[in-house]
Structures are given as structure tokens and as C-alpha cells.
Amino acid sequence: MTAIAKGLSVGHISKSFTLKDSHLEVLSNIDLEIAAGEFVAIIGASGSGKTTLLRILAGLEQADSGTIHLNGQSIQGVGSERAMVFQEPRLLPWLTVEANVALGLELIGENSTQALEKARHYLDIVGLTAFYNAYPRQLSGGMAQRVGIARGLAISPEILLLDEPLGALDAMKKIRMQQELERIWREQAITMVMVTHDIEEAVYLADRIVILSSDQTATLQVMNIDLPRPRQRSDSQFVAYREALLKTFHLNDTRHTTTATESTP
Secondary structure (H helix, E strand, O other): OOOOOOEEEEEEEEEEEEEOOEEEEEEEEEEEEEEOOOEEEEEEOOOOOHHHHHHHHHOOOOOOEEEEEEOOEEOOOOOOOEEEEOOOOOOOOOOOHHHHHHHHHHHOOOOHHHHHHHHHHHHHHOOOHHHOOOOHHHOOHHHHHHHHHHHHHHOOOOEEEEEOOOOOOOHHHHHHHHHHHHHHHHHHOOEEEEEOOOHHHHHHHOOEEEEEOOOOOOOOEEEEOOOOOOOOOOOHHHHHHHHHHHHHOOOOOOOOOOOOOOOOO
């Protein structure tokens, strides 16, 4: 597989785990190309390997075989060109919001003054200008997740990897955060790769949706979402994409559009 000049190339990635005496193959010979600046959502049923693939891209897991190239260069392990946002923000409770964001910058060598300035800049971007000195316990779930996103953006990665970042939010907060995430992606011109179990969320945010199957012999499916932004959930083509994805997972009850599959450990 030839790595694309600008963007992320995944070639023949496979990953398995040993559970007691059994061998569990989670990913098998995955090929995927993600262009620079693209927003890609990864969906799939429980056990399909969504989060495992994301962790391999982040360097938090090592594939059994295969290669990953970024802008034509082979990458292994963790690196500042990739940042990860988890479902739980994992903020340090004894630090203020700005200190939580600045800490990661200090760990990669920035002095405290520069780190604090940059932390405030990215907190401004995610709409938390008034909360520099707040503590995590004083934040709502959506606000805490914004801090997590600011922390990821602050190291200026080329790719932001998001593992079900909005999964713990209630419906109203989730819609608001989807709108904010789309705004941040557009304004920052950054590549985003997000795992989600929410089909409607994937259609709302993604340029392309990667569909992982629990059947490791199945061909990887990719759906292009050709809709103008900002997207309208009531638009007939939006609904058509959503219904097509529901049928892919044999979910025919159209009343359930936001919890189509379970999250993958």
C-alpha cells in the first residue's frame, strides 16, 4: 500500500488478543486512508474493534502487523502529531481548568508562561474563557469535555483522535457539543478521527463514515457523506444516510436513532 502524501495511511493492520486459552482476532488486514483536514467517524457493533483501531492510531496499542504513515512518514508509538480525547476527560481535580490544559504543554517542554498563554488560547476556542480558574468539580459534563478537547488541541497535533467524546452527555448537551465540535474542526482545519456509537452523530459530523464489522472476514465499508454544512437533521438526504446505516446494522426501528450500537471496550 502506498502512503498518501498528505494525511494518514493505514496499511494491513491486524490485532488480536489472548483471552484465557482462546485467541480473539479484533482487527484483520485493515486498510484505510484519511486525507489531511478530513473528519472521519468510525462506527461498528460491540466487539468490532473501533476503539482498538483508534488506540493503535494514537500509539497506545501496538498492532500485530501492518503499517501507519503520516504524511508519507512511518510512525510508531505515541507522538505529538497525534492527540487523544477520551470519553472521560480525566481532569486532575486539584488543578484549575487552565492548569489542566497547561500541564500537558509543560510535560513536552514548554515553559510555564508559554504553556499558560496557550492553554488560555485554546480554552477561548472551546468557549471557556470565563472558566480559566474553575476546578473540574465546578464544571458540567459538557464543559469538562471541552477542557479535554482544549487539552488535545493545545499541543497542536495534526490529528485529533476522539474516543466517544460525547457518549456520557445527555441528549441536549450532546447536540450542542456536536455543533461545537464541528465548529472547532472547521476553524482549526485539523484532521479528526472519532469513534462513536451514535449513528446520527456520525452523519452530522463526518465527511466519511468507516463501518467496522464484527465479522473479520467482511470487507471494510466506507460511506461518503455528501451533505452541505451546517447539516440539518430533518433534511431528507440526512435521514436517508441515517436509515441506510440503521439497515446496515439490521436496526429497523427508526425511533431509535442515537444509540444504534454499543460502545467497544
